[in-house]
Amino acid sequence: MTKTKKKETSEEKFTLVELVKNSDLHYPLIVLNLSHAGLLQQYEKEVEEEGIFDIEPSITLTEFNKIMEA
Numbered sequence: 001m002t003k004t005k006k007k008e009t010s011e012e013k014f015t016l017v018e019l020v021k022n023s024d025l026h027y028p029l030i031v032l033n034l035s036h037a038g039l040l041q042q043y044e045k046e047v048e049e050e051g052i053f054d055i056e057p058s059i060t061l062t063e064f065n066k067i068m069e070a
Contacts, residue, residue: 013057016043017050019064030068037067 016039020030034040039059046055 001029008056011060011062015046015055015057015066016059016064017046018057019059023064025068031069032038033040033068036070039067042063 010020017033020027020043023030031043034043042058049055
């Protein structure tokens, strides 16, 4: 049995909150795309926890841009 190694990316990861704040897209379009990608609940949770808990960065800028292009 072989072990599968996780692919390590050298690209920096961000929270969804950071990426949404820095995005040039209109907020309703961002919410729609996050919803289609199944990430809207995660984003809403991060918004609630921002400033209270340390939020683990979970997405790269490249991944976010691909979601926003959909």
